[in-house]
Amino acid sequence: MKKKGRDLLTAFRKTFLTLQNPTPQIKMDASSERYSYNPVLRWNPQVEDYFIKAYGSLHFAQISEALTSHVEEGDLVAVSVAVEQPISDGGWGLGITRGTVLQGLQTDPYYFERNGLFIGQGTTMLSRAGIFRASQGIAVDMKNRVFNLPSFHDVLEGEIFLQNLPSIVTAHALDPQKGERVLDMCAAPGGKTTAIAMLMKGEGEVIAADRSHNKVMDIQKLAAEMGLTCITAYKLDALKAVCKRNGSSDMTTLCYNKDNNDVIQRSELRSLENGGSSTTIVGSNVDTACKENVSNEKPNERTYVSKADIRKNMRRMRNGPGRNQSLGGRVENSKGFLPNSFDRVLLDAPCSALGLRPRLFGGEETIETLRNHGKYQRRMFDQAVQLVHPGGVLVYSTCTINPGENEALVRYALDTYKFLSLAPQGYPCITTIMLLKNLHPRIGGPGLVGSCEFPDGYIEEWLRPGEEELVQRFDPSSPLDTIGFFIAKFVVGSKDT
Numbered sequence: 001m002k003k004k005g006r007d008l009l010t011a012f013r014k015t016f017l018t019l020q021n022p023t024p025q026i027k028m029d030a031s032s033e034r035y036s037y038n039p040v041l042r043w044n045p046q047v048e049d050y051f052i053k054a055y056g057s058l059h060f061a062q063i064s065e066a067l068t069s070h071v072e073e074g075d076l077v078a079v080s081v082a083v084e085q086p087i088s089d090g091g092w093g094l095g096i097t098r099g100t101v102l103q104g105l106q107t108d109p110y111y112f113e114r115n116g117l118f119i120g121q122g123t124t125m126l127s128r129a130g131i132f133r134a135s136q137g138i139a140v141d142m143k144n145r146v147f148n149l150p151s152f153h154d155v156l157e158g159e160i161f162l163q164n165l166p167s168i169v170t171a172h173a174l175d176p177q178k179g180e181r182v183l184d185m186c187a188a189p190g191g192k193t194t195a196i197a198m199l200m201k202g203e204g205e206v207i208a209a210d211r212s213h214n215k216v217m218d219i220q221k222l223a224a225e226m227g228l229t230c231i232t233a234y235k236l237d238a239l240k241a242v243c244k245r246n247g248s249s250d251m252t253t254l255c256y257n258k259d260n261n262d263v264i265q266r267s268e269l270r271s272l273e274n275g276g277s278s279t280t281i282v283g284s285n286v287d288t289a290c291k292e293n294v295s296n297e298k299p300n301e302r303t304y305v306s307k308a309d310i311r312k313n314m315r316r317m318r319n320g321p322g323r324n325q326s327l328g329g330r331v332e333n334s335k336g337f338l339p340n341s342f343d344r345v346l347l348d349a350p351c352s353a354l355g356l357r358p359r360l361f362g363g364e365e366t367i368e369t370l371r372n373h374g375k376y377q378r379r380m381f382d383q384a385v386q387l388v389h390p391g392g393v394l395v396y397s398t399c400t401i402n403p404g405e406n407e408a409l410v411r412y413a414l415d416t417y418k419f420l421s422l423a424p425q426g427y428p429c430i431t432t433i434m435l436l437k438n439l440h441p442r443i444g445g446p447g448l449v450g451s452c453e454f455p456d457g458y459i460e461e462w463l464r465p466g467e468e469e470l471v472q473r474f475d476p477s478s479p480l481d482t483i484g485f486f487i488a489k490f491v492v493g494s495k496d497t
């Protein structure tokens, strides 16, 4: 292993890599000449502190990550790191990262356009999947470095998590508060879940659900890596997220009383969610609602500890919590949660992902499949809406530009659930400073008003005048240079009417 490559690995695993000379098999979307990204780094504040101390005036504040899914071993990639810039008030600012690298030859007039700091070119030693999976090895063998970058080795690993700007904005739109009970319904790999937990300063309960066992393990691993113990992850089908107690999922059942003392309220809730049983469940995750694999257990069955667990715990005691600390290979199943049992719910729905960039269209989506996404999302929304108590907040987001999955979902929601109203998402924001200061950024553009008639006569209704400014639509072709994304925030009113 070359020392240079090893030293740079940690940095480059989470650094901006873009295909510079794509292999002939890769075809770009004809309408898009460039690969562009707009990722923003979330810092663990202690690391930021350490980093600034360690590197003094260097002021690294962002490392952008934008590794296309098509990078294969042996590809030539451009590597950029975004840095903090001086701003007009004399301080340091995080200009929104633009890791934009145009494709083409060096003679291309846009060849050098990038707002990140271009640090050189290299050859990938692993595929993209390999780079993000491998815990050691060389990610990129730098062939052509512009200058010497200090090694990030052992400094940032497991401490930072990179996200697209709209994803970060989504967590801020949810605006979770300390001490609240928050559900992230389609949570894997846990990017927004961890952002939510960080906004809550680790105080409260963040429940992350996904239907995939392995993806739930990814959430657990990420939460453990980031030291976010307020996150509990479950395997759960979001289409069955509402737990039917005594055969009923009556939406008006109020399990959550805002006026009550929090502790009493939560213990009552747990009791209810465990079927009203007085059994005390010993061990972790007592907060699970209606758990399949716990609710019928006898207390003493929870005391069994496998040899593997003992070995793991010994390793942990010896090494302390590290990036490889995971909660184990077991994943808890959940049978769902009681109606009105959350302060806030995020439904970051599976979607057609037509906002992702670079988007290499394989022509796989048809009008029918796009409509099917919408139907699936509405069914999930029907569940989500039941889980938020009156006065709570529900945020719906997608990474698609398809109005049928965005504005049409909002229309459906407002027309179906009269107790829902769209909530403003914050103030216009031009720098990510607002994000870091926990202000509420409104960065995306307005939603689409009107409707669309399809050839088969089906009319898809979008937003009505006045509603467009209450949602955020991120257009990937806008100067903001983000992925395509959509965020709607609903406030839940009284469900009695």
Ligand SMILES: C[S@@+](CC[C@H](N)C(=O)[O-])C[C@H]1O[C@@H](n2cnc3c(N)ncnc32)[C@H](O)[C@@H]1O
Pocket (backbone or CB within 6 Å): 167, 185, 186, 187, 188, 189, 190, 191, 192, 193, 209, 210, 211, 212, 215, 236, 237, 238, 239, 348, 349, 350, 351
């Ligand atoms: C857009 S991704 C979520 C990204 C995640 N919120 C983040 O920011 O890291 C959608 C997720 O929904 C999950 N999913 C799809 N159908 C589901 C279902 N019926 N129940 C629960 N999760 C589902 C997928 O496994 C996928 O992880």
